[in-house]
Amino acid sequence: MTLRTLLHDFLALLYPEDCRACAGELAMGEEVICSHCRIKLPYTDFHTAPFDNALHPVFWGRVPVQAAGAYLKFQEKGRVQRLLHQLKYRGQEEVGEVLGRWYGALMQNQPDYKGIEVVVPVPLHKSKLKQRGYNQVAAFSRELATALSVPVAEDALQKNRNSLTQTKKDRQARWEAMQQLYSIYNKESIQGKHVLLVDDVITTGATLEACASLLLQNGASAVSIAAIAYTL
Numbered sequence: 734m735t736l737r738t739l740l741h742d743f744l745a746l747l748y749p750e751d752c753r754a755c756a757g758e759l760a761m762g763e764e765v766i767c768s769h770c771r772i773k774l775p776y777t778d779f780h781t782a783p784f785d786n787a788l789h790p791v792f793w794g795r796v797p798v799q800a801a802g803a804y805l806k807f808q809e810k811g812r813v814q815r816l817l818h819q820l821k822y823r824g825q826e827e828v829g830e831v832l833g834r835w836y837g838a839l840m841q842n843q844p845d846y847k848g849i850e851v852v853v854p855v856p857l858h859k860s861k862l863k864q865r866g867y868n869q870v871a872a873f874s875r876e877l878a879t880a881l882s883v884p885v886a887e888d889a890l891q892k893n894r895n896s897l898t899q900t901k902k903d904r905q906a907r908w909e910a911m912q913q914l915y916s917i918y919n920k921e922s923i924q925g926k927h928v929l930l931v932d933d934v935i936t937t938g939a940t941l942e943a944c945a946s947l948l949l950q951n952g953a954s955a956v957s958i959a960a961i962a963y964t965l
C-alpha cells in the first residue's frame with residue numbers, strides 16, 4: 734500500500750465521498766465510481782471492432798476516420814448522464830480521469846490502436862476554459878495517451894468562438910461555419926502523425942468531423958476517434 738492510497742483511505746474515513754454516478758457512499762478502496770455502478774455502466778464493445786461498429790458509419794462520406802470508439806452509451810437520466818454532468822458542471826474532473834484509465838486499459842490490448850502517435854482533445858474556447866477551470870476531455874485524453882504510451886497535444890487545435898454565431902439552414906453554410914469554429918494552433922505536434930482525436934460525447938459527429946478535417950488538412954497522416962460516450 735502506497736502512501737497515497739493510505740492517505741486517500743484515511744481521508745475517506747473522515748470525509749466519505751459519494752459515487753459520482755449514483756450518489757451512494759463510496760466504500761473503502763472505491764474511487765469516484767462505486768463497484769456496483771462500474772458493473773452496471775452501459776459499455777459499448779466498439780473497441781473490439783473499431784473499424785466496423787455502429788459508430789463508424791456516422792463519419793462515412795464526411796471525413797476519413799480510422800478507428801472509431803466511444804466507451805459508454807449515453808442514456809437519458811442514467812448513470813452516464815450523471816457522470817457527464819458531474820464532469821462538466823460540478824468540477825469533478827476525476828470522472829474523466831477514472832473513465833480514461835479504464836478505457837485506456839481496453840485500448841492498450843487492441844492491435845487496432847497500435848498505430849496511434851499522438852492524442853488530441855477537442856479544445857474549449859478560452860472563456861469556457863477559464864470558467865470551468867479545465868477542459869472536460871483533458872484528463873480522459875491524458876489517461877488514454879498514457880495507456881497507449883504516446884504524448885498528448887492539448888494545444889494542437891483551438892476553438893475560436895464559443896458557439897456558432899447564427900443558425901444557417903443550408904448544409905454547406907452550416908459545415909463551413911462549423912469548420913470556422915476551430916483552427917489549428919500547434920501544427921508541428923500533429924504533422925505526419927496518426928492522431929487519436931478525443932471528445933466527451935458524440936451526438937451528430939459534427940464537432941469531430943470539423944476537427945478531424947482540420948487535422949488532416951494540416952498534415953496529420955490519419956485520424957482515429959474516441960469519446961467518453963455516444964448518443965445515436
Ligand SMILES: [Zn+2]
Nearest residue numbers: 752755767770
Ligand atoms: Zn454508484
